[in-house]
Amino acid sequence: MNKDELISQYLQVKDTVPTDVQLVAVSKNHSSEAINYLYEAGQKVFGENKVQELIEKYEVLPKDIEWHLIGHLQTNKVKYIAPFVHTIQSVDSEKVLKEINKDAAKNDRTIEILLQVKIAAEDSKFGFTVADAQAVFQKYLANDFPHVKINGLMGMATFTEDEDQIKNEFSILKNLFDEFKAESKIEILSMGMSGDYKTAISSGANSVRIGSSIFGERK
């Protein structure tokens, strides 16, 4: 895709996302050059799923980009992104949460995170069970992770054509979000990708992670 095509695809997608819903442009496997075109067109929030790729792009791109990590994070890699990452959406264990808290403290900052909850029937996806997410959230409320701000929840629905199943899965996360929101000031419900973001938004998502609809298929 050339620059004009990319920007036109981006604007088309952006048009379908209500202004009160955050659009995270998922740039994994796409070049820094392509990201920069979108940056110049006004997009400031980008999502990557690999630490190494995130760091390489962070280093060469404008520093006011808000970087979100959306892929599984290994404990031993937290330190590489702790100085600059804006939000870690894919926090899927208490172990990694503790490490983020520790490295945030070392960097003298508070890192925003989302708890990733497993809502899909497929068993390949990472994430807390609803019960484990509730338990870790109670520890958070008891101030167990003072250098972390849990700002919401992230989830992925099953990759299926079955709309009802997708809606059911999203509603599990929406209910949990409402439950947490009644206890603490959390803001972000991140669900929906290229294939299902419209369903996600009608199910209550206020943040969507869109890759291929903007950038084209990944190589």
Ligand SMILES: *Cc1c(COP(=O)(O)O)cnc(C)c1O
């Ligand atoms: C790749 C990815 C996306 C974007 O997927 P598309 O189908 O390309 O929009 C969203 N969320 C996560 C966690 C991803 O890994």
